Amino acid sequence: MIENDLAINLARAQFAFTISFHFLFPAFTIGIASYLAVLEGLWLKTDNGVYANLYRYWLKIFAVVFAMGVVSGIVMSYQFGTNWSVFSDKAGPIIGPLMAYEVLTAFFLEAGFLGVMLFGINKVGRKLHFVATLAVAIGTFISAFWILSVNSWMQTPVGFAINEVGQYVPAAGWWDIIWNPSFHYRLVHTVLAAYLTTAFAVGAVGAWHLLKDKTNPGARKMFSMAMWMAALVAPTQIFMGDLHGLNTLEHQPAKVMAMEGHYESHPDGAPLILFGIPNSKEKRVDYAIEIPKASSLILKHDLNAPLAGLDTIPDEDEPPVGIVFWSFRIMVGLGFAMLGIGLWSLLARSRKKLYEWPLLHRAALVMGPSGFIAVLAGWVTTEVGRQPFTIYGLLRTSESAAPLDAPAVAASLLAFVVVYFIVFGAGIVYIFKLASKTPEAHEPTPDDAPIRSAGITPAAAVLEGDHEEGATT
């Protein structure tokens, strides 16, 4: 069975690797697509050129991220079958239709209008182009809707029966299946996370340019917009995250126990363990720094409320505590840091110093990747916290894998690692290059690129000022 375990663990590693890379991209594009819609809408309304230029600036970055999201996404849709075929056979009748709806109502919408959005600025009227931008933004949201419904059903499965060949088939209305108990919370929490991720990425780019030149109108506008998002969405997200946690306590108690590091039950008030090293062999948290009763306060709004621990869960049903404990803390810690930046920016704004405080700008710069790290930490928490199940409480991960030999999966895992690091690594470099360019008064569109790459010698390009290397701007 060791051979079997190795094959399954390789498959898990491959899925974790590919989904983590993939999620970075929609976490960004969901936010940027909406941001672009807002920018274009403001431009149409106010005719202020700053919005038009910011739109074109971020459109170029959006194009790169979106392409990476699409290609890494196709990998996911086929990986359910190639590596998790037993899960696909069993859960297909329920999650299959939801994913089909994702393709029909979201993927085609984004993909169909993307061409006009990126290349059609000079081909269709302003209003029609705005429709294209909106369609892409709405498409990203609809996509999040369906896939999160699928994931939520795996966490809190309802509305099913098991047929004679072991498939989970629909046995209730589709409404109940789609709006399963954890879906509302996961949907709001994840979409807000996408907006926050984008806000801090945009904020960091704005801060970077402000540190070089605090009068640049594009930098000022994007920094201000990003800091509004930070100030408003970070606290909302903390609140929603808390609600999400309460919902998880109700439906997936083992996950919350792992998040909290509660190996033991606490009949009168459980402590909030801030830091420590979970020791699953001895079933305790070593070097724990804790606040007594605070966990009961947060989870049950009662200092003395009893909270069950992992001692009430059979060992074979326990998730890996160490990973979940720490991924949760990373996410929450970053969430509070985001809140801190948001509040700091409000302070600066009230003193009319939003563009004048280099310390704030440096902090915002450092916080640029915070959303990306937080969303990965959050997904690790929820997915590893669901283990050892693929469908919580029903189907184990070890029973979900495809009948592939370890060498086959090892080879594919290696191939993915190599290709992804090269390709997406390059993409990330290009995004940084684009973001390091100063927002200018006449931002080119993505399809100006062919003009510049065809036949312009480096010498001539250097003379053009900030169009160095004959590169596109």
Place this chain on the structure above:
Amino acid sequence: MSGTELTVIWAGIIAFAVVVYVIMDGFDLGIGILFPNFKVGTDRDTAMNSIAPVWDGNETWLVLGGGGLLAAFPLAYAIILPALYAPLIAMLLGLVLRGVAFEFRWRDPSHRARWDFAFTAGSVIATFAQGITLGALLQGITVEGRAYAGGWWEWLTPFSLLTGFALLAGYALLGCCWLIWKTEGPLQRQCYSYAGRLGILLLIAIAIVSIATPFLEEEYYSRWLAYPGIIATAQIPLATLVISVLFFRSLSKRQEAAPFFYALGLFGLCLVGLAVSMWPDVIPGRITIWEAAAPYESQMFMLIGAGIMVPVILAYTAWAYWVFRGKVGSDGYH
């Protein structure tokens, strides 16, 4: 509507998604395959520009095909995908390389050659893998119970390699004809000269595959070659002959749009032939569409969505193509 009929409708929808994918991403991938033959500079830029606004939407039909298979025929999805593990992984990685090349090529002009290579390599790998997948499916997959039971390499045979090459020729032809329609000048002339040769290459490949197929399985033989079925099935090679003649004539008459549609006609006939071989199995010789079908509630729920959305999708897709109508320049559209 009965469950039996609903399942047949879904088989039709999945087949439709596959057909649309082959048509639309076929010419995208074909341009990638032919890319090294185009002159660096405006020719390559023009070729890219002819598909840059539409490639993503085109590729999405592949996701509908796969996702639709999972939803409507989960058992088939669960057996076929692990059976074709290596070619499918190769295809996915090829599509990654191809997809990012569109964007990265512009972003990094000093390394344009590297991303041109990725564009071609990705297109060739993805196409070849798709062709192998087709051949492997036709030639048979070992099934035990509800799972694939063959080894790593069952998919790899002379026949599947043949179908791989055939698809390379086919997509290259589609790409070529698309460029004939969308470009002018030297690039278009270059494509006219390729189209004839690719057409011949494809027809040879089709002939070999057609001759080999009936000998793969007893069932294929009796469908295609035994009397009285042969009266109906013989129409397909006959129609292929007619379309081929029309195709070559349209090339010699320097027609611009017609060659593309005749090439599509050839593809269409091949796909009809595939259906003749496979019906009513989803895994030929092993699993019927009804055995693999998802429950009625699942298929019906999706049918409503598909019935509404597919026409809508086709409509806005057609609009997007119309926005980018006309000849492509190397400096964007005008």
